Amino acid sequence: MAAISNPQLAEPAMLSRLMGRPTAAVGVLILIIIALAAILAPVIAPYAPTKLSIASRLHPPSFAHLFGTDDLGRDVFTRMLYAARTSLSVGFAVVIFASIIGIVLGLASGFFRKLDAPVSRLIDAMMAFPDILLAIALVAALGATAFNVVVALGIVYAPRLARVVRASTLVIRELPYVEAARALGVPTPTILVRHVLRNVTSPLLVQGTFIFANAILAEAGLSFLGVGISPDIPTWGTMISVGRQYMDQAGWIMMFPGAAIVITVLALQLVGDGLRDLLDPRLAKDI
Amino acid sequence: MSVSVTREGRQETPLLSVQGLTKYFPARDGRIVHAVEDVSFDVRRGSTVGLVGESGSGKTTAGRAILRLVEPSGGRALFDGIDLFSLSARDMRAYRQRLQIVFQDPFSSLNPRMRIAAIIGEALDARGFPRGQRRAERVAELLTLVGLSPDHASRYPHEFSGGQRQRIGIARALAVEPEFVVADEPVSALDVSVQAQVLNLLGELQKRLGLTMLFIAHDLSVVEYLCDEVVVMYLGRVMERGPSRLVYGFPRHPYTKALLATSPVPDPTRRRTHVPLHGDIPSPIDPPSGCVFRTRCPEAIAACAGVVPPVEAIGGGHHVACIRHHE
Numbered sequence: 051m052a053a054i055s056n057p058q059l060a061e062p063a064m065l066s067r068l069m070g071r072p073t074a075a076v077g078v079l080i081l082i083i084i085a086l087a088a089i090l091a092p093v094i095a096p097y098a099p100t101k102l103s104i105a106s107r108l109h110p111p112s113f114a115h116l117f118g119t120d121d122l123g124r125d126v127f128t129r130m131l132y133a134a135r136t137s138l139s140v141g142f143a144v145v146i147f148a149s150i151i152g153i154v155l156g157l158a159s160g161f162f163r164k165l166d167a168p169v170s171r172l173i174d175a176m177m178a179f180p181d182i183l184l185a186i187a188l189v190a191a192l193g194a195t196a197f198n199v200v201v202a203l204g205i206v207y208a209p210r211l212a213r214v215v216r217a218s219t220l221v222i223r224e225l226p227y228v229e230a231a232r233a234l235g236v237p238t239p240t241i242l243v244r245h246v247l248r249n250v251t252s253p254l255l256v257q258g259t260f261i262f263a264n265a266i267l268a269e270a271g272l273s274f275l276g277v278g279i280s281p282d283i284p285t286w287g288t289m290i291s292v293g294r295q296y297m298d299q300a301g302w303i304m305m306f307p308g309a310a311i312v313i314t315v316l317a318l319q320l321v322g323d324g325l326r327d328l329l330d331p332r333l334a335k336d337i
Numbered sequence: 338m339s340v341s342v343t344r345e346g347r348q349e350t351p352l353l354s355v356q357g358l359t360k361y362f363p364a365r366d367g368r369i370v371h372a373v374e375d376v377s378f379d380v381r382r383g384s385t386v387g388l389v390g391e392s393g394s395g396k397t398t399a400g401r402a403i404l405r406l407v408e409p410s411g412g413r414a415l416f417d418g419i420d421l422f423s424l425s426a427r428d429m430r431a432y433r434q435r436l437q438i439v440f441q442d443p444f445s446s447l448n449p450r451m452r453i454a455a456i457i458g459e460a461l462d463a464r465g466f467p468r469g470q471r472r473a474e475r476v477a478e479l480l481t482l483v484g485l486s487p488d489h490a491s492r493y494p495h496e497f498s499g500g501q502r503q504r505i506g507i508a509r510a511l512a513v514e515p516e517f518v519v520a521d522e523p524v525s526a527l528d529v530s531v532q533a534q535v536l537n538l539l540g541e542l543q544k545r546l547g548l549t550m551l552f553i554a555h556d557l558s559v560v561e562y563l564c565d566e567v568v569v570m571y572l573g574r575v576m577e578r579g580p581s582r583l584v585y586g587f588p589r590h591p592y593t594k595a596l597l598a599t600s601p602v603p604d605p606t607r608r609r610t611h612v613p614l615h616g617d618i619p620s621p622i623d624p625p626s627g628c629v630f631r632t633r634c635p636e637a638i639a640a641c642a643g644v645v646p647p648v649e650a651i652g653g654g655h656h657v658a659c660i661r662h663h664e
Contacts (some may be wrong), residue, residue, distance in 0.1 A: 226446035229406050230506075234463040234513065235433035244459075248450045 067328055074324025080317035084310075088134035095128040099284055108300045118302040120292065130307055133284040137266050137314075140200055140285070144265035145258050147204030148211055153254075155208065156215025157242055161223055170216070173209040181206050181264070182271055189277050196279045203268055207261045214257045218250040256325045263318035270311050286311050351379035352417060352549045353403070353517060359411035360395070360402045364622050371621045372398040374573040376412070377648070378566075380517070385543060385550040387560030387581070389596070390570035393618045396553050397441075399570070400519045403551070404436050405429055416517070434464050437510035439539075441522040443502035447494040453480070453505055454490040460512035479508040484538060500531035504538065511542070519551045524559065536563060557596050561585055566654070569593050572629040573621055575648055579655030589657040591636045628659070636661060 069075045087094060096116075103123035111118045117126035159169035176184070188202035222228060223246065231241045266286075272278030273287025274294075281288045286307040293304030360373040373395040380386045390396045402409040405421060414421040421432060440446035447456055457476050466472060477487030483504040494502055503523060510518055520539060524532040540563055543550055554560045560567055561581060568578040569592065577590035588594045595614045616633055619625055625632050631641040640660060648658040 226440040226442055227448045229401075230438070230440065230446055230509065231459065233404055233406060233433060233436075233438050234460050234509075235430040236459060236463060244451075245448055249448070 064325075064328065068321070068324050071324045071327070073320050074328075077317040077320030077324065080313060081321065084134060084314055084317070085138065087131055088138050091128075091131035091135055095125075095131050097125040097128045099124065099129050099132040101125070101128075108296060108303075110300070111302055117306045118300065120289075120300070120303045121296055126289075126303055126306055129284045129289060130286070130310055133286050133289055133307060134310065136196070136279065136283060136285040137269060137287070137311075140196060140203075140269045140279075141262045141266040143200045144203040144207060144269075145262050147200055148207040148261055148265075149254065149258060151204060151208035152211025153215055153247065153250075155212035156250075157219055157246060159212070160216040160219025161242060161246065166216075169212075173212050173216075176205075176209045182268060185268060185272060186275065186277050189272060194277055194280065196283065199269060199272060199278050203265050203272075206268070207265065210261065211254065211257055214253050215250050218253055219246055222246050222249050252329045256322055256329060259318055259322035259325060263315045263322065266311065266318075267315055349381065350418070352382040353380040353551075354415040355379070355399075355403060355412070356415065357412035358399060358402060358409060358414065360398050360407060361410045368622050371573050371624050373402060373409075374624075376568075376570070376573070376575050378568045378575065378578055380549055380551060381565075382549055383547050384565040385552055385563050387564035387567045388551060388553045388570060389555065389557055389560055389567060391555055391596075391618060393572070393621065394555075394570040395573035395621070396555075396570050397521055400438070400521050400551060400553050404433075404438055404519060406438070434513035435515055436517045436519070437513060437515040438519045438521060439503070439506050439510050439523045442526050443499045443506060444494075444526075446506050447502055449494055451494075452490070453492055453494070456494075456505065457490075457509055457512050460509045464513045475512075479512055480505075482511065482542070483508045484534075498531075499527050500535055503527060503535050507535075507538065507542070511546070515548070517549045517551070519553065521553045522555065523552075525555065532559075539563065557585075569596065572618060572624055574629055574645075575656075575658060576630060577655075577657045577659075578648070579657075580653065583653055583655045587655075589651065589655070589662045590630075590659050591634050592630050595635075 069078065101124060103119070105123065106115070106119050107121055107123040109115055109119040109123075115125050115127065117130065120126055120129070155169055155173065159166045159173070179187075185199075185202045185206050188205060189198055192198040192201060228241060228245050231245055236244075269278060269285065270287030270290065273281075273285050274291045276291065278287055279285050281292060289307040290304040290311075293300070293307070296303055356377050358373055358376040362370040362372055364370045376395075376399055378386065388396045388399060398407060401407045403414050403421070409422050412422065416432070416436065419432075421429065421436075424432065451459075454473070454476050457479055458472065461472060461475060466475065473490070476490050480487050480489055485501060485504055485508070489497075489501075494505070497505065507523075523539065524535050527535060536559065539550070539552075542548065550563075552560060552563055557567075564581050566579065567581050567584045569576045569584070569590065571592050576592045577584060577588065584593060585597065588597055599614070614633055614635075619629070619632055625642070627640075627642040627644055628634070628637070628646050631637040634641065638661070644660070646658045646660045648656050649662070650656050651662065
C-alpha cells in the first residue's frame, strides 16, 4: 500500500534512483545496448540477414564472420541483430497486450464487488495451466504467426497482471481520496482512470518488466518447439531451433543467440528487481 | 418532520433531519454488524452538531451513510425536505455538491499523483466550473480562503505537512460551495499544535460561509469548543443529545458523564468527578440486550437488560436514552 501511495516515486525521479543501484544500473545499460543494436541493425550488420553463401557454410567464428556462419552460410552475428528486433518487439507487444487485458480484468474484479468472484475464478483457472502449455495450445488453435504468438503469450501473462492490478485496486478503492471523488459526484469511469489506475502504475511497471523477460524466453521456447514464429524470420528462438541440428559440428549457431537470450532476460530481471526494491518500502533503504 | 426551536424561539425546519438511521454490515457466517441503529437527530441551518463516541460507536459510519458513501440499511435523511436515501444514484449525484466531507486522514485523502490545482480542479469540474483563466483564479481564491498560498497550486500533496494537507482537503470540499459539511474527525490525525489552527479555520469558515456542519469526534473537549449541539453515540445508538450547554453542564447519561470525566480539564480547580469505565466496547455483531451500554455502566440495574431505552426528551432540546435518567 505504501508503494502505491508513496508520492516520492513519481516517474521522473525513478530512473535516476534506479541508476543509483549498481545491479539495476547494469541491467539498464545492457538493455540500452541491446535495444540500440536492434534499432541500428541495418547500420551495424556486416551482411544482409538473408544472404546465402554455400561456400562459407558452417564457418566457425572469425574476423570475417564474428559469430560464424550457419548451415546456409548466413552470418550469425547479422542474423542475431535482426533477431533482436523480432524478439524485443514480440516481448514488448506481449507486455502491452497482456497489460490491456490485465488492467481491464484487474480493475473490474478489484473495483466492482459483484464481478470479483467470476473474474477471479477465471484468472485462477487460466493460471492453473502451465504457461508454455497454454501458449502452445493457443498458437496451435490460432496458427503460428508472429501476431498470434503475441496474442497467445498476452493471454498467458494477462492473469498475473490482472492479479497485481486487482490487489492494488482493492486497497485504493477504500482510500479516502476515492471516497472524496465519489462525494463530489465524479463518474465511476473517471475515478477508475484518474484515481485508481494512476496509482497502480508502479507495481504494474515492476510486473511488466518481469513479463517482458518471460515473454522473450517463451517466444524463444515456442519457436524452438516449432510452434512459434516461422523459421525463416530470424528470432533468437528460431536460430537456436535451426542450430540445434548442427550442435555437435557448429555449436556457435545456437550458442550466441542462446547467450543473447540469457543476457537480455538477466538484464530485465535485474531492472525488475531494482524497481521492486525501489517501490517496496520494506526493502528500500533510502526512503 | 420534526421541528426545533431556535435561540430566538422561532420555529424552523432543520436543514438536515436524520430519522431512524440504521446501517448493518454483513459479517462472517451470516451474522450482522449493527454499526448504526436507529439514530435520529436534527441539524439546524447554520449550526454545528457534534457527533461523539469512542471508536466503534458508529459515528463515522453514520456520517458516511448520510452522504451515501456507504448505503444506509434503513431510516431517512431529510435534507432540505428531500429524503436523500430515497434518491436514485443519478439523482443523488446532483445532490452531492450540496453535501461535502472532510476526511480524518490528511495523507490518504489526497491522490498522491495529482497536483493541488488538479485536486481542487476536480471539485470545480464536478460543479461544471468552466476551464480557463477564471479557474486558476478560483483555485487561488480557495487556497487563500483556507490559509494557503496561491502558488501552492502547482505542488504535489507530499510536499505539504499534515495540517496543510487538511487545509487542502477543506478547500476541495468548499470548492463546490456546499451547504452542509461532514467533518470526520478532521483534527485527530494532526499534531496537537496544529489541531487548534485547523479547528479555528473550520469555525471561522463556518461563520463566514454560513455552513451547516456535522462534526464527528471521539473527544468531547474538541466538540465543546465548536458545536452548538452534541449527539453522543455508543455502539451504534444515541445515548444523549442536546444543546452543548446542557449536555456539558448537566450530563444525564452515565456514558456522557464518563466521557466528560476522562477528557482533560485545563483548570485544576474545576476537577470533574471521576467515573471509571472498565473494559472495551462490546462487539457490534452481538450487542448487549436492552441498553447497549449496560455492560460497562456504573449505574446499571437488572431492568437495563430488558428493554432498549427510548430516547426521551427532557426539556430544552435535551434528550437522553436511559431508564434511570429521572432518578
